[in-house]
Amino acid sequence: MIPRDNGLEASTSLVNVSRRGFVAGVGAGALVLAVGLPRGSGAQQGENKYGADGMPNGWRDDPKVFVALAEDGTVTVTCHRQEMGQGVRTSIAMVVADELGANWNKVRVAQADGDEAHYGNQDTDGSRSLRHFFMPLRRAGAGARMMLEQAAAARWSVPVSEVRAAEHAVMHTPSGRSLGYGELARAASVLPAPPRDAIRLKDPAQFRYIGRESAIGLVDNQDITTGRAIYGIDARAEGMFYALVARPPVYGGKVASLDESEALKVPGVVKVVQIDPPSIPSEFQPVGGVAVIARNTWAAMRGRDALKITWEDGPNAVYSSDSYRQGLEAAVRRPAKVVRNEGDLDRAMAGAAKRVGAEYYIPHLAQTPMEPPAALVRIQGGRCEAWACTQSPQVTRTRLAQKLGLPEEAVTVHVTLLGGGFGRKSKPDYVIEAALCSKAMDGAPVKVTWTREDDLSNGYYGTVSVERLEAGLDTNGMVVAWLHRSAAPTIGALFAPDPKHELPLELGMGFINTPFAVPNIRMENPEAAAHVRVGWYRSVSNIPHAFAVQSFVAELAHAAGRDPKDFLLELIGPARQIDPTDLGDAWNYGEDPKRYLIDTGRLRRVIETAAEGIGWGRQMPRGRGLGIAGHYSFVSYVAVAAEVEVGERGAFSVPRVDIAVDCGPVVNPDRVRSQMEGAVVMGHGLATSAEISFKNGRAVQQNFDLYELTRIATAPREIRVHILPGGDYDRPLGGVGEPGVPPMAPALANAIFAATGKRIRRLPVRDQINA
Amino acid sequence: MTSYIFLAAAGALWAALTTPPALASPCGDRIAALEQRLREGTARAAASSSGGEGVAAAREAQASQPGSSNEPTMPFQDPLREAQATRQAAEAGGGGIGMAEARAALNQARTLDQQGNASGCMEAVAEAERRSAPRP
Numbered sequence: 017m018i019p020r021d022n023g024l025e026a027s028t029s030l031v032n033v034s035r036r037g038f039v040a041g042v043g044a045g046a047l048v049l050a051v052g053l054p055r056g057s058g059a060q061q062g063e064n065k066y067g068a069d070g071m072p073n074g075w076r077d078d079p080k081v082f083v084a085l086a087e088d089g090t091v092t093v094t095c096h097r098q099e100m101g102q103g104v105r106t107s108i109a110m111v112v113a114d115e116l117g118a119n120w121n122k123v124r125v126a127q128a129d130g131d132e133a134h135y136g137n138q139d140t141d142g143s144r145s146l147r148h149f150f151m152p153l154r155r156a157g158a159g160a161r162m163m164l165e166q167a168a169a170a171r172w173s174v175p176v177s178e179v180r181a182a183e184h185a186v187m188h189t190p191s192g193r194s195l196g197y198g199e200l201a202r203a204a205s206v207l208p209a210p211p212r213d214a215i216r217l218k219d220p221a222q223f224r225y226i227g228r229e230s231a232i233g234l235v236d237n238q239d240i241t242t243g244r245a246i247y248g249i250d251a252r253a254e255g256m257f258y259a260l261v262a263r264p265p266v267y268g269g270k271v272a273s274l275d276e277s278e279a280l281k282v283p284g285v286v287k288v289v290q291i292d293p294p295s296i297p298s299e300f301q302p303v304g305g306v307a308v309i310a311r312n313t314w315a316a317m318r319g320r321d322a323l324k325i326t327w328e329d330g331p332n333a334v335y336s337s338d339s340y341r342q343g344l345e346a347a348v349r350r351p352a353k354v355v356r357n358e359g360d361l362d363r364a365m366a367g368a369a370k371r372v373g374a375e376y377y378i379p380h381l382a383q384t385p386m387e388p389p390a391a392l393v394r395i396q397g398g399r400c401e402a403w404a405c406t407q408s409p410q411v412t413r414t415r416l417a418q419k420l421g422l423p424e425e426a427v428t429v430h431v432t433l434l435g436g437g438f439g440r441k442s443k444p445d446y447v448i449e450a451a452l453c454s455k456a457m458d459g460a461p462v463k464v465t466w467t468r469e470d471d472l473s474n475g476y477y478g479t480v481s482v483e484r485l486e487a488g489l490d491t492n493g494m495v496v497a498w499l500h501r502s503a504a505p506t507i508g509a510l511f512a513p514d515p516k517h518e519l520p521l522e523l524g525m526g527f528i529n530t531p532f533a534v535p536n537i538r539m540e541n542p543e544a545a546a547h548v549r550v551g552w553y554r555s556v557s558n559i560p561h562a563f564a565v566q567s568f569v570a571e572l573a574h575a576a577g578r579d580p581k582d583f584l585l586e587l588i589g590p591a592r593q594i595d596p597t598d599l600g601d602a603w604n605y606g607e608d609p610k611r612y613l614i615d616t617g618r619l620r621r622v623i624e625t626a627a628e629g630i631g632w633g634r635q636m637p638r639g640r641g642l643g644i645a646g647h648y649s650f651v652s653y654v655a656v657a658a659e660v661e662v663g664e665r666g667a668f669s670v671p672r673v674d675i676a677v678d679c680g681p682v683v684n685p686d687r688v689r690s691q692m693e694g695a696v697v698m699g700h701g702l703a704t705s706a707e708i709s710f711k712n713g714r715a716v717q718q719n720f721d722l723y724e725l726t727r728i729a730t731a732p733r734e735i736r737v738h739i740l741p742g743g744d745y746d747r748p749l750g751g752v753g754e755p756g757v758p759p760m761a762p763a764l765a766n767a768i769f770a771a772t773g774k775r776i777r778r779l780p781v782r783d784q785i786n787a
Numbered sequence: 788m789t790s791y792i793f794l795a796a797a798g799a800l801w802a803a804l805t806t807p808p809a810l811a812s813p814c815g816d817r818i819a820a821l822e823q824r825l826r827e828g829t830a831r832a833a834a835s836s837s838g839g840e841g842v843a844a845a846r847e848a849q850a851s852q853p854g855s856s857n858e859p860t861m862p863f864q865d866p867l868r869e870a871q872a873t874r875q876a877a878e879a880g881g882g883g884i885g886m887a888e889a890r891a892a893l894n895q896a897r898t899l900d901q902q903g904n905a906s907g908c909m910e911a912v913a914e915a916e917r918r919s920a921p922r923p
Contacts, residue, residue: 602883606838
């Protein structure tokens with residue numbers, strides 16, 4: 017734990033985001049319960065590995081890794097995934113506690129450091145935490161419960177079949193004797209963990225926390241609301257320094273000349289350090305620049321302002337959004353690389369009774385977590401220690417070790433709470449900056465803080481995209497031909513030199529795997545070069561793909577004189593299960609295509625549910641309209657129905673949104689609901705006002721005055737979340753963190769059209785209604 | 788009633804779409820032979836990619852580069868294991884992109900075969916085979 021107001025001391029070097037978690041947890045004399053089980057993998061040697069099996073470092077289900085029990089009965093669950101507002105620390109603890117038979121009031125949560133050899137995969141992205149770790153964590157909790165039962169049976173010299181653990185105690189049914197978990201902790205801790213195939217999981221009907229609407233709030237609520245929670249930006253240490261970095265305004269640029277003399281005159285500034293530019297592709301390396309290290313943040317800011325730097329911009333100075341957009345538009349108007357082809361599109365188009373075409377533009381987006389990137393690093397005695405709000409602590413650890421020339425074992429990454437992440441904090445460039453600054457200060461602790469301007473100027477932006485769609489309708493208004501071209505620079509440019517096409521993971525986000533019942537389909541992917549760091553923004557390429565596809569469906573419905581919802585359901589076709597590999601989808605969110613089929617019945621149901629929720633088909637007063645969109649992403653199904661009210665001058669508001677989600681079995685309904693609500697608000701922002709554009713390689717929007725997010729006054733006034741029943745817990749879980757975002761923008765655009773007759777084909781909407 | 792009629796019609800359409808055509812021609816035989824390979828290769832690509840955005844992007848980007856050493860730019864795990872994963876991705880049609888392109892070509896071949904265009908079909912199958920081959 018790092019005290020807010022005192023220095024970080026050697027004896028308290030463990031960061032825990034929750035003070036309660038630390039005080040009552042592992043550090044309070046808790047006993048680790050078991051010997052280790054081997055690293056987990058459900059796949060046999062030589063088989064394809066999917067899901068958690070296929071992730072780097074796999075998964076663990078070892079009680080020793082995740083459960084600690086103190087003699088006062090306190091259970092500490094170690095959370096190895098990163099908390100950024102999605103409630104994963106709560107949900108993971110719920111799963112373990114339920115299987116353990118623990119009393120929730122005695123459960124604490126400790127945050128794991130980055131160590132995937134110990135915990136299994138820790139990259140908190142891709143909406144995977146519970147999807148991948150629900151079953152391993154159940155087994156961890158159940159294994160611990162069985163050890164307690166075994167300890168009690170031994171204490172009483174009775175068969176283990178006669179004892180039963182529940183409600184934080186083990187009871188001997190025939191005699192009525194009972195021992196609390198704390199009383200059994202020491203004896204249980206020396207027992208071996210049960211083998212995996214002997215673990216008895218709870219009957220889901222007996223779940224007390226999992227899937228229940230309950231009064232359990234976030235485990236960090238108290239600390240967050242009282243200001244005691246520690247985020248990366250809060251990290252402090254004894255004798256620490258503060259740094260800000262002046263970075264090249266153009267990606268790939270570097271310092272041509274530097275005069276730091278005025279900066280060094282600023283009181284409090286102690287050093288100016290150059291950071292070398294990376295080679296391209298730059299993956300997660302810092303972009304280079306000049307760091308100003310000072311005794312406080314304000315001095316570092318003023319020192320940075322006083323730097324006199326001439327930048328050599330490099331080739332990306334040509335990057336301007338207006339001309340780049342024109343290039344993308346030209347690209348989608350020509351035939352391009354075919355990535356999906358069914359039937360005879362050209363013949364069907366030629367024979368169509370009606371042809372409709374449209375192009376859609378989706379700009380770059382910035383994740384803009386409320387807490388900008390920040391990290392504290394110190395290097396002492398041949399060891400590096402970092403405190404960071406990172407989504408990927410193991411990746412951070414590996415990069416720090418490489419950069420500093422240390423063995424990985426000499427690097428510790430403590431994870432703080434994240435004040436939002438949305439994909440930005442998967443990339444540890446800011447932690448590496450802090451390490452370089454610490455190294456320049458002979459290992460003294462240095463915290464690098466990004467300002468909002470830094471965040472927007474040197475981000476890992478969501479891609480920019482032009483989507484062109486054409487369709488042929490027959491005389492009955494049925495779609496007989498479907499052409500979709502998607503042009504967008506790829507995330508792959510972070511990792512390989514100058515790739516020009518979208519990768520399978522991008523194609524598989526609502527483009528190549530569009531599950532429409534159309535006999536003639538062609539999908540093409542033109543070239544698009546990257547001129548900035550393209551990264552992943554919550555739900556990634558699903559945003560442009562869903563916006564274009566779901567807007568176009570409504571356009572086709574209008575052209576056919578049909579109700580948009582009915583038309584969308586017609587296009588999806590009857591309920592069926594599609595093997596994604598049959599569509600050429602070579603990603604499938606990393607999941608087994610036999611286990612995670614695309615289920616159009618589930619997609620239909622969320623659309624019907626959202627429509628029913630908002631009262632689809634009701635008479636709307638003048639200036640009001642309803643729009644709908646449904647989208648499959650992260651192996652979950654989400655539909656949004658939105659109501660828009662447009663005023664005389666084109667200003668519009670959103671009185672109500674109904675969002676329906678089918679994410680399979682639900683672990684924590686409260687968090688599913690909050691993720692959907694958050695997705696609606698985030699989707700509203702990117703649809704209505706958020707845009708990053710570039711001029712001469714430089715981001716135009718530098719702060720929230722120009723990069724506008726949804727605020728309270730403009731947020732949808734009412735959001736109703738409909739969680740579809742997920743069925744039994746043997747069914748595969750879907751993602752929750754990201755899939756709520758993609759359908760929001762097209763639902764809004766479709767509602768605006770219904771209200772005004774104005775079709776929005778370019779995001780954000782801003783003042784287009786009056787244009 | 789309208790919905791029922793539509794669903795019935797759509798169901799028939801889908802059945803028509805998903806029912807494999809009779810493959811009596813030599814080209815049809817080649818299509819059938821390649822079909823299963825592509826399905827397996829696409830599934831293998833999905834497995835080698837992973838569900839994390841960073842891991843998937845790094846592996847796929849490296850695997851799709853012609854002439855690449857297929858050495859990972861990002862060691863997300865033990866470098867040898869990560870290199871193996873990246874090589875597997877490359878072998879599965881260049882990170883999987885080749886599988887998508889190959890399936891598109893194969894479907895084109897199927898259409899040409901149904902239209903009686905034997906030479907066009909053969910060319911499309913050859914293209915599919917080429918696209919699905921491991922990237923050098």
